[in-house]
Amino acid sequence: GDSVTQMEGPVTLSEEAFLTINCTYTATGYPSLFWYVQYPGEGLQLLLKATKADDKGSNKGFEATYRKETTSFHLEKGSVQVSDSAVYFCALSAGFGNEKLTFGTGTRLTIIP
């Protein structure tokens, strides 16, 4: 079945550092890929998405490129801020009427001033 493997955390970085959170997936067909973020005590917020190979999703300085050849969707940000501290989830969905999201285990990110 479909699965998502996500970089283990927690990750601690200094403010303005470069961020990469690795995500690889296993799926049949052509899934859509997502990054969601969860702040303490809240639900999930969509950060960015990509629906086909070589698409780049971007939002709030975060970027991720759908790489079919390496089945990856790594999250990057050039300069992190304290407000980026949260848990980040990589997810996929098979599409074609199947709305089910399959999530990675989540990566807790802490940014220190």
Next chain:
Amino acid sequence: KAGVTQTPRYLIKTRGQQVTLSCSPISGHRSVSWYQQTPGQGLQFLFEYFSETQRNKGNFPGRFSGRQFSNSRSEMNVSTLELGDSALYLCASSLGRDSGGATDTQYFGPGTRLTVL
């Protein structure tokens, strides 16, 4: 546009009881999905409803059930509660296009935190 709302936000129940959680999707969204989030198992898909019909189902026992009303609002029920049912239950809504194509974005509510004592 109002987001996904879930009620109640917090619940405390005892083993053996049953519970009903409610979810109101974003206006115009026809698909509602439910997820369970626990520290041990992470985020797991429970089921998805579209136009009042269960369209997809995860690997949960029959104690977990749901339904969707004609206004797209959804309820989830858990009967005979067990300690392991303690979790954050998240609801997500999407347009839920019923034709082929890339998945619509799902928008999540704040969740209902269920504690089973």
